[in-house]
Amino acid sequence: MNMKSFVPMLLGAMLSCPVPAADVLNAKIMTLDLARDIASQTLEACRKKGYNTAVVVVDRSGDAQVVLRDVYVSRHAAEIAERKASAVVMSGVSTQDFRTNRADIRAELNEVRGILLLQGGLPIRAGGSLIGAVGVSGAPGGEKDEACAAAGIKTVQERLDFAE
Secondary structure (H helix, E strand, C coil): CCHHHHHHHHHHHHHHCCCCCCCCCCCCCCCHHHHHHHHHHHHHHHHHCCCCCEEEEEECCCCEEEEEECCCCCHHHHHHHHHHHHHHHHHCCCHHHHHHHCHHHHHHHCCCCCCCCCCCEEEEEECCEEEEEEEEECCCCHHHHHHHHHHHHHCCHHHHHCCC
């Protein structure tokens, strides 16, 4: 075998070998302090507008980290808020965007246990990574729930922007 045919064959063999994947991955994880701050600021934003609401902040896996519920709000509102936040984690976008993007299967998606496609859930991102979501329920309309969630996230936006 001459050298001219050996080099391309060797390169082809090297490129076709599988590259080992990392066995351990680094992930950004939201602290309880950050989740608590987002939840309390979200609840406060709703209160300033006269809304009694429930707020749930979930982590990147969709597990609840903080649940806050005003006294006049039923436990069902807290469940709805958690399901909104979980839908955000599943999709990576706000529940309103998810509703719009997947209007063709919205009814079917609402049958998935633990998620609900109603407006009022927003992603929480740090350095471009989805680290969780906040869901709100109880204001008179999903757009108002979402506005409260946005206000809560805005109060910690600088912390999110500069997270390592």
